[in-house]
Amino acid sequence: MLSNSAKYAFKSVLFLALNSNAQKRIMAKDLAESIQAPKAYVSKILQELSRQNIISSVRGPKGGFYLSTSNLDGYLIGIVLAMDGEKKLHSCVLGLEKCNEEQPCPLHDVIHPTRSRFLAYLNSETILEFTKKYPKDDQFFE
Amino acid sequence: MLSNSAKYAFKSVLFLALNSNAQKRIMAKDLAESIQAPKAYVSKILQELSRQNIISSVRGPKGGFYLSTSNLDGYLIGIVLAMDGEKKLHSCVLGLEKCNEEQPCPLHDVIHPTRSRFLAYLNSETILEFTKKYPKDDQFFE
DNA sequence: AATATTTTATGATAAAAATCATATTTCAGA
């Protein structure tokens, strides 16, 4: 469903949303440790997220990553699109070229409603809205 | 969600269910062509499915693969388990170790009901039941 | 019995995903 990269990206953004802001940045090293993921790998992902303006960063000492208020208004879908692209999300469970109501594969009716709901959710919920539901000390990063 | 192998396996079994029986077997070569998949790859998958008694086969000239009546009583879940194993199906969307109602990740509530339904379906429907819903000439293999 | 045809067993290669490594750039603070 989601690639490993997308999973780490999601966790990273969530962690930043709960624990950072423009004044309080978080270093890749610490973030990686917090979400229990390989540091070098996470670093690369953070760089990509930053490049795509999903998260923010400043270099040098006292630098690190954080979510700007503008970042917080981004939709959840952006995170996974940044990592996996459009393709993976919409493709047929059986890998058929066209996946739609007119030409559904045998599993389409079973899987499609569920996936649509998931996608609709990611499309409609912002990072800010999402994190509001979770207390700052929520330990879901294991 | 499903690996490429699982997708091909699914298509293969479906095709065999609709087009083969103990008397009328289908060669790997023809099957591969029918479902538009690389022959050598499909061959390997068929061999594995056969080894796991999900499909049947006979060697030599006039040989090929087919579904026995006993094979037709197998549940759909068997096909994907044979290829991807238990792990992939039950793992958390975010890759957390324990995925359950007590310790749900932020996406658990969104994704879990949907996935449960998909799994329940695969667990409760046999290949025979499944294919009954589809006419023999159904062209979903593209 | 010989032959041709097919699966089976096994492993090699290719492509993609995950992971690691490092030199370069930026910037805060002394």
Added chain:
DNA sequence: TCTGAAATATGATTTTTATCATAAAATATT
């Protein structure tokens, strides 16, 4: 302005998945 701490750019390595290739075993037909 120098130094060290951080991100950034870039690319190498490792692991996994997908794909291909082929010799061996089985069997129907002659």
